[in-house]
Every structure is written in structure tokens, then in C-alpha cells.
Amino acid sequence: xxxxxxxxxxxxLKYQLINMENETVMAKGLCERIGIENSSFEHKNFDxxxxxxxxxxxxxxxxxxxxxxxLLDENFGVIKDIKEIDAVGHRVLHGGKxxxxxxxxxxxxxxxxxxxxxxGPLHNPSNLIGIETCERLMPDIxxxxxxxxxxxQTMPEKAFIYALPYEYYKENxxxxxxxxxxxxxxxxxxxxxILQNNNLKLITCHLGNGSSVCAIxxxxxxxxxxxxxxxxxxxxxTRCGDIDPAIIKFLAHQKNFNIDEIDNIxxxxxxxxxxxxxxxxxxxxxxxxxxxxxxxxxxxxxxxYRCAKYIGAxxxxxxxxxxxxxxxxxxxxxxxxxxAICNYLNYLGVEIDKEKNNSRGKEVExxxxxxxxxxxxxxxxxxxxxxxxxxxxxx
Ligand code: ADP
Numbered sequence: 454x455x456x457x458x459x460x461x462x463x464x465x466l467k468y469q470l471i472n473m474e475n476e477t478v479m480a481k482g483l484c485e486r487i488g489i490e491n492s493s494f495e496h497k498n499f500d501x502x503x504x505x506x507x508x509x510x511x512x513x514x515x516x517x518x519x520x521x522x523x524l525l526d527e528n529f530g531v532i533k534d535i536k537e538i539d540a541v542g543h544r545v546l547h548g549g550k551x552x553x554x555x556x557x558x559x560x561x562x563x564x565x566x567x568x569x570x571x572x573g574p575l576h577n578p579s580n581l582i583g584i585e586t587c588e589r590l591m592p593d594i595x596x597x598x599x600x601x602x603x604x605x606q607t608m609p610e611k612a613f614i615y616a617l618p619y620e621y622y623k624e625n626x627x628x629x630x631x632x633x634x635x636x637x638x639x640x641x642x643x644x645x646x647i648l649q650n651n652n653l654k655l656i657t658c659h660l661g662n663g664s665s666v667c668a669i670x671x672x673x674x675x676x677x678x679x680x681x682x683x684x685x686x687x688x689x690x691t692r693c694g695d696i697d698p699a700i701i702k703f704l705a706h707q708k709n710f711n712i713d714e715i716d717n718i719x720x721x722x723x724x725x726x727x728x729x730x731x732x733x734x735x736x737x738x739x740x741x742x743x744x745x746x747x748x749x750x751x752x753x754x755x756x757x758y759r760c761a762k763y764i765g766a767x768x769x770x771x772x773x774x775x776x777x778x779x780x781x782x783x784x785x786x787x788x789x790x791x792x793a794i795c796n797y798l799n800y801l802g803v804e805i806d807k808e809k810n811n812s813r814g815k816e817v818e819x820x821x822x823x824x825x826x827x828x829x830x831x832x833x834x835x836x837x838x839x840x841x842x843x844x845x846x847x848x
Contacts, residue, residue, distance in 0.1 A: 456840040460544040461583035463575035484516040513582040542843030547573030548600030555842040558596040597843040604634030631677035637667040639838040654771040661781035662690035668767035690733035693723035728752035761797030780833040
């Protein structure tokens with residue numbers, strides 16, 4: 454069984470072809486700057502051959518065609534016939550209220566994805582183009598949609614309803630949805646596998662450029678930090694996370710910004726980038742902080758503190774914690790981040806082993822023997838999760 458996983462971003466397309474017999478990646482790649490000048494792609498196969506080329510990609514349809522050509526290429530391709538692909542798993546950003554599980558794609562599903570354009574304006578349109586192009590180019594191959602919001606659909610109303618006039622929820626679907634669901638689910642499944650226990654109170658921290666925390670009980674999400682959009686919650690690489698909503702009016706009046714400008718500031722110019730004025734990349738900010746850059750140190754402190762506050766809140770939501778798990782770029786690779794966050798959590802009985810914590814990109818338990826809460830690092834693998842979900846559906 455070979456599953457192609459496609460992740461169409463606003464101007465990029467990431468892909469992996471996975472052999473599900475042994476869950477190995479046969480080829481993977483990335484198309485960038487789709488619809489912008491100088492678009493290019495990178496493709497790598499399991500023999501380690503890597504190519505990088507400029508190629509004109511006006512839209513995601515052009516990108517999908519390039520992906521298929523790459524997979525079939527005489528020299529660096531990994532399949533001889535498109536029919537070797539058993540199914541395509543599409544990452545779809547926003548499933549709105551419609552999807553709590555992955556689904557086989559049909560007209561109804563496509564209509565629902567279109568209905569969610571307003572909720573995911575940068576991603577859902579690209580996701581749909583990816584799907585429709587695959588349907589045209591490989592009409593006999595099953596297509597599955599795996600939604601970033603789906604895992605969070607088990608949240609109770611008290612967690613997902615905003616304290617706004619109720620009709621905005623009823624009529625406009627304004628509520629909290631949550632994101633990174635595929636990653637939180639992957640980590641939750643891995644933790645219950647490691648501990649052989651499906652009845653855990655678990656907090657997963659997906660800390661990357663975009664970051665979110667998720668409270669999970671018995672493998673089901675009960676709360677998560679992102680909301681209607683990924684802007685809510687933690688301070689992130691460039692997103693502000695939770696702020697007083699009155700700031701929007703303030704900025705409009707004092708700085709004369711219009712609503713789109715403010716949206717751009719909150720999403721792209723805030724967070725760790727905005728505070729540090731160094732970079733949105735945590736490696737750069739960590740380096741600047743080591744060199745005593747005041748704003749860089751402050752940005753990191755704010756990031757850690759806010760993450761610890763969410764964990765505290767979710768300890769209340771779960772009425773206790775058995776396990777905390779760190780994942781994604783920063784969660785997997787930054788011992789400093791994990792230690793700084795865990796230092797806030799001594800009152801919960803969290804104690805980490807500095808030596809074990811001093812590792813990068815590996816699955817490891819970092820709590821010590823006395824810790825009342827187990828703390829793990831679990832590298833996430835959203836593509837593999839999408840491939841597994843796809844396989845489950847087509848079987
Ligand atoms: P996203 O998928 O949201 O773009 P990732 O999960 O790939 O984000 O995480 C990217 C972030 O992880 C970057 O800010 C990067 O600096 C950080 N990161 C990656 N490796 C390290 C490292 N070794 N030390 C500190 N931060 C790292």
C-alpha cells in the first residue's frame with residue numbers, strides 16, 4: 454500500500470509518498486512560492502537523491518502536476534505508474550463544525566470544505582484545489598481529507614463557546630475549533646502506546662512557529678488553546694495569541710490602522726518576533742538572548758510563562774495531570790524551552806532530569822523518578838498520521 458500525503462499551504466505544497474507496509478517514506482518534497490515569482494520545488498527520494506529546481510507554478514494545480522511528474526520521473530522518481538498509489542490523504546486546515554473524523558472525499562465533502570473557506574481563507578481554497586486536481590489526474594484513486602480541526606470536535610460546549618451573543622455561534626459558526634489536531638492526536642496515541650494506558654490525563658504542547666496546547670482525557674480532546682483561527686492562545690513565532698480584544702479598537706484609533714492592517718500585525722508581526730524584534734525563528738531568538746539581548750530574553754520569558762499558564766489552566770480542566778508531552782520544532786529540539794516551562798510546574802509535582810532533557814529530536818521521557826507527572830518528548834509526524842488515517846478509511 455502506497456499513500457501520497459499532500460499538504461497544500463497558502464503558497465506551498467508539501468508531500469510525502471509513504472509505503473504503509475513498513476511506514477517508510479519513499480519520497481518527499483516541497484513546492485514553494487506557488488503563485489509568486491521564482492517558484493521552485495525540492496524533491497528527495499529514499500536513495501537520498503535530492504533535486505532542487507525553479508519551476509513556474511501559477512497555482513496549486515501546477516504544483517500537484519509537478520509532484521506527480523517527480524514521483525514518476527525516470528531518474529529520481531520512485532514509482533513507474535500512477536496506479537501504484539493506493540490513495541491520497543489531503544491535509545485540510547478547517548473542517549468547521551462538519552468533520553470530527555477523516556472522510557472519503559465526495560461532492561458533499563468538497564461542498565463542506567468550500568463552506569469553510571471563510572474560516573480558513575488562506576488554506577482551505579488551496580486544499581480544495583489540491584483535491585480537485587488529484588481527482589482529475591488520478592480519477593480511480595481514493596481521496597481522503599484529514600482535518601486539522603477534527604480531533605478537537607470532542608471539546609464540550611463550555612470550552613468552545615465564546616462569551617459573545619449566542620446567535621453569532623448559531624448563525625455564523627463563531628466558536629473555538631482548535632488546530633494542530635493531527636499532531637496532538639499522534640502524540641496522544643503514542644503516549645498511550647508507550648504507557649499502555651488509554652485512560653490518561655494528558656497535556657500535549659505543540660511548540661513550533663505556530664504553537665498550541667491541548668488537554669486530553671482518555672484520548673479525547675477536552676480543550677485546546679487555538680480558537681476560531683490559529684491566532685488565539687499562546688504567544689507564537691509571529692502571532693500574538695491571547696490579547697485584550699479592546700486593543701484592536703485602540704490600534705485603529707491611535708495608529709490609524711484599518712482592520713486588515715491590524716489582522717496582519719496580530720498574525721505576522723507580533724509574538725516572539727514582535728517582542729524581540731530579532732526574528733520569528735526561535736534559534737535566532739535563543740542566540741540573541743544568550744548574548745544578553747533584553748527584548749529577546751523577554752520574548753522567550755513571555756513564551757514560556759504563557760505556555761506554563763495554559764498547562765496550569767488545563768490541570769484544572771482535567772482535574773490533575775498524568776503526563777505532559779512536548780512536540781514540534783521547538784518542543785522536540787529545545788531543552789531550554791522544556792526546562793523553563795517545567796520550572797513553573799513544580800507545584801504540580803513536575804520534576805525533570807536535566808541530563809535526559811538534554812536531547813534533541815528524539816522520543817524520550819525527561820521526568821525524573823520522583824516526578825508526580827511524567828514528562829515526554831515525542832517527535833510529531835503529521836504526514837504519517839494522515840497516511841494512517843487514510844489507510845484506515847480505504848481498508
Ligand atoms: P511550523 O510547522 O509551525 O512552521 P515547526 O514545528 O517546524 O514549525 O517549528 C519551527 C520552530 O522550531 C522554529 O522557530 C525553529 O527555530 C524551532 N527550532 C527548530 N530546531 C530548533 C532547535 N534546535 N533549537 C531551538 N529551536 C528550534
